[in-house]
Amino acid sequence: MTDFFANLVTGFGIAVTPMNLVYAFIGCLVGTLIGVLPGIGSVTTVALLIPITFGMNPTSGLILMAGVYYGAMYGGSTTSILANIPGESSAVVTTLDGHPMAKQGRAGAALATAAIGSFVAGTIATAGLMFLAPSLASVAIRFGPAEYFSLMLLGLTAVSALGGRSVVKSLISMCLGLLLGTVGLDMGGFPRFNFGVVELYEGVDFIIPAIGLFAFGEALDQAAVVRRKQMTHFEFKGRAWLTREEFRKSTAPWLRGSVLGFLVGVLPGAGATIASFFSYALERRMSRHPEEFGKGAIEGVAGPEAANNASVGGAMVPLLTLGIPGSGTTAILLGAFMMFGLQPGPLLFQKNPDVIWALIASMYIGNVMLLVLNLPLIRLFVKLIDVRPAVLVAAVLVLSTVGVYATNGRTFDLWLALGFGVLGYLARRADFPPAPLILALVLERSMEDNFRRATTLSDGSLTIFVSRPISAAILVLCVLSLFSPYLQSWFLSRRSARGEPAIGRS
């Protein structure tokens, strides 16, 4: 244990040199900006930094890139909340309650809870990375194909928390997402359902439907009524901070989201997006007023935002201890490590302890920097939406278009996003929730691939999903998750039938 703190002190010693502090700051700033801009994700940015950082001291280079990575997670919530544009894939859920909050004039509170939640999560996850990395990594690799399939299935049950009033409409939206997920090269190496369109070989990058359904859909919806009725002007009321009540409501979701996000992040291939969806579903389940979700519940912002940030720390666990990247960005970071002549994996902590501990120390420092950087920015951001609605709608369209194009640099994607925009508009009119589609699209590939792997291993037998203890336990959670609302109301009705008070007994 003394070793441990000696290491950390050494790490801080390296990380707080003026040069490294500057790099951490630049990383955080760039990360926040690209997080704010939709389409340009942390994957692309870190990748572009690789050639630039060549020749730099490895520690400084990694501090810079790690700064970008978690900075992007901070920034991703901004456009989700203000303009209903998910800036990062992991910020899709943030739109669900963040944007309604902004419409109610509570953008400041939404942004603040996201920023503080990210800070809490970043700190907890870094501590988790520091204390638990080796033991967690050995648990993570025990997740095989059967476990991943069950986990993705559990992810799908979150759909019930994402929908509106109609379960059927949620399921239809989910099925569309699953179908969309089958487009592109399958495990056998052949493209499916791409109808000869080369741009669809690698499937539909889900940022396109995300921006299409949410941002374009919303913009079209606004534009449709712009002449007919007085549009709701986003008024910014109150402070760019949380009230005591909001702070109280956010605390538990921050903590739950942090732990959940970290654990999901540790599993290679799960990642920030799934973590944020899980957290949202969990918060809605735990809430005493689930009906407020989707209409501006602050817990629906606090939890997922903490979760997606914590997953960054989690994703570092398999990367640093096993050399296995758990997300797109960590895959690029792996490349960066190798460029610096460092091999992440079992030997890294022994061979290059200074780099690792400096990186961990910089994650603490970066978190503080991001909080200091982001809280004043909130004041600035909330002013941005204080413009005429027509102007705002136009700005949303421009920003979304740039975001879609920036993803792959293809005009085809613009048409696709526009198509999804029309779909989003119609869905909005018919009261279909778009979030289940996005969730299903994210989960489909991993679910399908792991199903195929698992059944190949078991020679086609489905018992592999229940005979493996971890997988079986997750499946039990699936069942509980699906039926918990019914069980709950059944219990409540039985109690009230017996004349007992339904709530407030504990």
Add this chain to the structure above:
Amino acid sequence: MRNTLRSSSRAALGVVAVLAVLVATALGASAEWAPKGNVSWMAGAGPGSGWDTTARAALQAMTAHKVLKHPVTVVNKPGGAGAIAVAEMVNQHKGKDDVILVTSLPLITNKIMGTSPYGYKNLTPIVRLAATHYLVAVPANSDIKDFKDLIARLRKDPKSVSIGGSTPPADDWAAAMAVFGGAGLDVTKLKFIGYDGAQVAGALLGGHIQAAVNTVGEFAQHVEAGKMKPLATTGPEREPKFQSVPTVKESGVDVVFMNWRGFVGPPGMPKEALAYWQQKFGETVKTQTWEDLRARYSWADAFMADGFDRFLAENDRLMSDILKNAGVFKKK
């Protein structure tokens, strides 16, 4: 529009030809040709991908040793497992001398599988820069003794050992198919589990699969950490890193398998430009920076300029056989 483009490019070709003749007569046949302006190196996948890394590594070595005097931009054109970039080379850059493409095995496999209308025959092969070799490994505590033992078990019961690798038609998948197919096994009967390349190591360490084939670079650290037992490598000789590990060939299976990475030019690339790039890449692979980068990424030295086109033809036959034997590719 297309016609004007074509005629203007034809006109440009004409001008180039005239200039070439003039220069050749003025200076003799060994005239120094060099690109006139900015040169683009295309990569058919995003930043950080294998192609992108290859291009930037080569550029790095060139810049560090001042091999080039003019600016080069790496242009990422992701899509269709590289097919989009290849199509752009064929359709839009015909006859040009200022754009080349970094490529590898998918150039061959995409064409065979029909996922790209164009293959190496539609382009101008320039150089093979480096190669990747593969390692067959089992977990450290496995009771499989060596490569021969593994093959013997599979021969007895092809389903007795689950094997992990990438999904077809990726390079490490092809390596596995080449090795086990070369051993006389019916690869369609194997219990082969395809993963995203980077996840193979985790699956093997977690005990979900009993053997795996992946690049030497990706498995090296786990072998060094004592978590994996290396059985055999697929290169022509033993790996510098693992002198004690026999090659597949030494172990009685007559197979050498490597992925290659290199550069190709657009169709009808001028001869001077071809010679120029071959010479420049030849200089690059001799630099210390390139040596260092190669070691870092575990790329084997495999530079080849003349004969690269013959190598590609050979590679094309090899991959056709592998894909057919694996039952992935059924057409024709």
